[in-house]
Amino acid sequence: MQQFANPTRFLQLANRALPTIWAVTVILFAIGLYGALVSAPPDYQQGETVRIMFVHVPAAWLAMLVYTVMALSSAVAIIFRHPLADVAAKTAAPIGAVFCFLALATGSLWGKPMWGAWWVWDARLTSMFVLFLLYVGYIAIWQAIEEPTRAAMIARIVALVGFVNIPVIKFSVDWWNTLHQPASVLRMDGSTIDWSIRWPLLVLGVAYTFLFLALHLTSMRSEITARKLRNLQIARSGEA
Amino acid sequence: MTLLFALLRRDLTLASRQGGGAGTALGFFLTVLVLLPIGIGPDQATLQRLAPGILWITLLLSVLLSADRIFQQDFEDGSLEVMAMAPPPLELVALTKAIAHWLSTSLPLSIAAPFLGILLNLRTEIIWPLTLAMVLGSFALSLLASIGASLTLNLRRGGLLISILVLPLYVPVLVFGMSATIGNPELIMPSLLILAAITLASLALAPMAAAAALRAYLR
Numbered sequence: 001m002q003q004f005a006n007p008t009r010f011l012q013l014a015n016r017a018l019p020t021i022w023a024v025t026v027i028l029f030a031i032g033l034y035g036a037l038v039s040a041p042p043d044y045q046q047g048e049t050v051r052i053m054f055v056h057v058p059a060a061w062l063a064m065l066v067y068t069v070m071a072l073s074s075a076v077a078i079i080f081r082h083p084l085a086d087v088a089a090k091t092a093a094p095i096g097a098v099f100c101f102l103a104l105a106t107g108s109l110w111g112k113p114m115w116g117a118w119w120v121w122d123a124r125l126t127s128m129f130v131l132f133l134l135y136v137g138y139i140a141i142w143q144a145i146e147e148p149t150r151a152a153m154i155a156r157i158v159a160l161v162g163f164v165n166i167p168v169i170k171f172s173v174d175w176w177n178t179l180h181q182p183a184s185v186l187r188m189d190g191s192t193i194d195w196s197i198r199w200p201l202l203v204l205g206v207a208y209t210f211l212f213l214a215l216h217l218t219s220m221r222s223e224i225t226a227r228k229l230r231n232l233q234i235a236r237s238g239e240a
Numbered sequence: 241m242t243l244l245f246a247l248l249r250r251d252l253t254l255a256s257r258q259g260g261g262a263g264t265a266l267g268f269f270l271t272v273l274v275l276l277p278i279g280i281g282p283d284q285a286t287l288q289r290l291a292p293g294i295l296w297i298t299l300l301l302s303v304l305l306s307a308d309r310i311f312q313q314d315f316e317d318g319s320l321e322v323m324a325m326a327p328p329p330l331e332l333v334a335l336t337k338a339i340a341h342w343l344s345t346s347l348p349l350s351i352a353a354p355f356l357g358i359l360l361n362l363r364t365e366i367i368w369p370l371t372l373a374m375v376l377g378s379f380a381l382s383l384l385a386s387i388g389a390s391l392t393l394n395l396r397r398g399g400l401l402i403s404i405l406v407l408p409l410y411v412p413v414l415v416f417g418m419s420a421t422i423g424n425p426e427l428i429m430p431s432l433l434i435l436a437a438i439t440l441a442s443l444a445l446a447p448m449a450a451a452a453a454l455r456a457y458l459r
Contacts, residue, residue, distance in 0.1 A: 130408050137404040144395050153456035154391055158405060161387060161449050165409055168438075172412035179423055 005083055007224045014217045021214045028207035035200030052110040054200055058208040060103040063131060066096030066212060070138070071163035074156040084220070086152040087227075089159055090142055091219035095212055097135035104128055123177035127170050134162040148227075243328055244336045251340030254313075261309075262348040265302045269349060272298045273359055284361045291360035292370060292421045295353050299374060300381065300410050304403055306345050307385035308392065310337050311454065315393055324458050334386060334450035335443075342382035350374035366421060369428065373420040376435045377413045383442040384409045390453035412438055 036054035043050035070092045077085035107125065108118050119125065141158050145151035255261035276294055277287060311334075314320040323333045354362070354370040362370075388406035392398035413435065420431035 130411060133404060133408050137401070137408070140401055140404060141391065144392070144397070144401055150456050150459065154453055157449050157453050157456075158391060162408070164445070165412075168412050169408060172415040176415040176419070179419060179427075 007084060007228075010084055011221060011224060014221055018214060018217055021210060021217070025207060025210040025214050028203055028210060032200050032204035032207045035203060040197045040200055046114055049110065049113045050197075052106055054204055056103055056106040056110055057201060058205045059099050059106060060128065061205055062208045062212055063096055063100035063103050063128065065209065066092050066099060067131065067134070067163065067166070069216075070096065070159050074159035074163075077152070077156050078160075084224075086155070087220050087223045088216070089155065090152075091223050092216055093135055093139050093142075095215050095219065097132065097139060099208075099212070100128065100132045100135055104132060121177075121180075123170075123174045126173045126177070130169050130173070131166070134166070138162065148230075241328075243326060244332055247323070247333065247336045248340050251337060252344055255309075255340065255344035261306070261344040265306045265345050265349050266352060268305060269298055269302045269353065269356065272301065273356060277360070288361040288363060291357050291362040292366060293418060294360060295357050295362070295370065296374070296414055296417055296421075299349060299353050299378075300407070300414065301403075302349055303346050303378070303381045303385055304388070304406055304410075305399065307341070307382075307389045307402055307406070308398055310341050310386050310389040311393055312389070315457065320454065321458055324454070330451040330454055331447040334390065334454060335383075335447040338383050338386035338446065338450070341386065342379050346378035346382045346385075347375065350378040370421045373417045373432065373435065376420075376432060376439065377417045380413050380435070380439040380442045381410065383439075383446040384413075387446050387449045387453070390450035390457075393454070393457045 032054070036051055040051070040054075042048050070089045073085045073089035073092065076082050077089065104125075107128075111120065112118050138155065138158050141155050142151055145154055273294075276298075280286060280290065311320060314323065314337075324330050326333070351371060351374075353374055354367045357367065357370065384406055385402070387409070388402040391405060392401045395401060416431045416434045416438070420428050420435060
């Protein structure tokens with residue numbers, strides 16, 4: 001980890017790794033989408049609409065993974081004062097928020113033909129919605145505070161407080177939902193998942209992860225460059 | 241310790257004399273309580289069914305909207321810097337201020353709210369369970385609000401940002417507060433115990449988060 005501490009070194013490594021990461025992403029998406037759209041059989045109950053699941057489920061996985069990455073980066077920033085940890089957390093947030101929104105939107109599109117409703121307040125949906133709010137709050141705090149060092153310090157706390165609360169919220173929403181279970185039984189995954197459906201899901205899960213990695217590194221690169229630019233501008237206005 | 245008690249007394253005195261404490265929060269509470277039936281419709285049965293939830297949510301919003309008062313004024317006039325340099329750790333200072341907010345705003349509101357539920361045709365047998373649950377949850381509400389207040393110190397549009405940051409933290413309090421109020425009678429005691437657990441956890445963790453945020457602003 002220490003070897004990535006130098007931003008210039010990190011940029012060199014990122015620049016060298018990114019083309020490979022993008023290539024792997026594209027290949028995995030190709031394989032996964034073939035499995036999802038072509039080779040996986042239509043569900044006996046849901047027909048072809050079950051294929052939304054292949055977009056929806058990995059997006060939800062990533063939404064949770066990215067928040068974990070954000071929280072870990074914030075923890076590393078606090079404990080080790082790693083210079084790039086704040087950059088990692090800051091740039092991960094919008095990507096995670098988009099994955100979260102994608103999960104909610106595709107879930108909604110799936111819900112309409114399957115349940116007859118665009119939205120229901122079951123435990124998972126409610127928890128995912130709250131996760132989206134946590135992302136929004138985190139991004140908002142970076143935008144609200146002007147001074148970058150202070151913004152970083154505050155953002156770390158926001159990320160960690162949010163992370164500590166995710167299991168608590170999840171538990172309380174599950175509890176609430178079992179109390180207020182709607183009359184019909186909702187089956188999100190259908191029956192036990194057959195291998196022919198499971199392998200495209202797993203491949204797409206890995207593909208989404210590589211996509212996040214590629215986007216994250218690109219975003220970190222932009223952020224580091226933006227900071228260098230800002231420092232140069234400050235130095236220049238200092239000389240003038 | 242005497243310093244902390246002095247701080248508590250000072251904050252309570254300021255809250256009672258300056259306003260923005262219980263009185264204003266109560267006013268906000270009443271205003272929302274007037275708007276809701278206008279929005280939902282005056283049907284007594286509907287209001288009765290919705291009343292516990294409405295009262296809880298309005299309590300959350302009232303506590304949250306008065307939260308930025310916790311640190312803001314002392315930060316503006318420099319007292320917070322003095323408090324940071326004083327012998328007691330900043331964590332205890334943050335805790336004392338959260339306690340002051342609780343005593344001056346959350347607690348009075350949580351005692352008054354269930355009785356205001358009469359306006360919403362609240363079932364009378366729920367009033368005492370609701371009061372108990374709200375009073376038990378009110379300390380956690382103030383503690384979590386103090387985290388939000390310290391994170392958004394002196395920011396423009398900080399009020400909205402506090403709400404976005406803290407309302408997800410309020411979800412467990414709301415869930416267990418509601419289940420301690422209405423619903424299965426067997427679950428009332430476990431729900432109250434979980435509310436107490438949330439309060440204790442907030443008591444342990446909120447001052448640390450708040451102090452860390454305050455240090456970022458006091459640099």
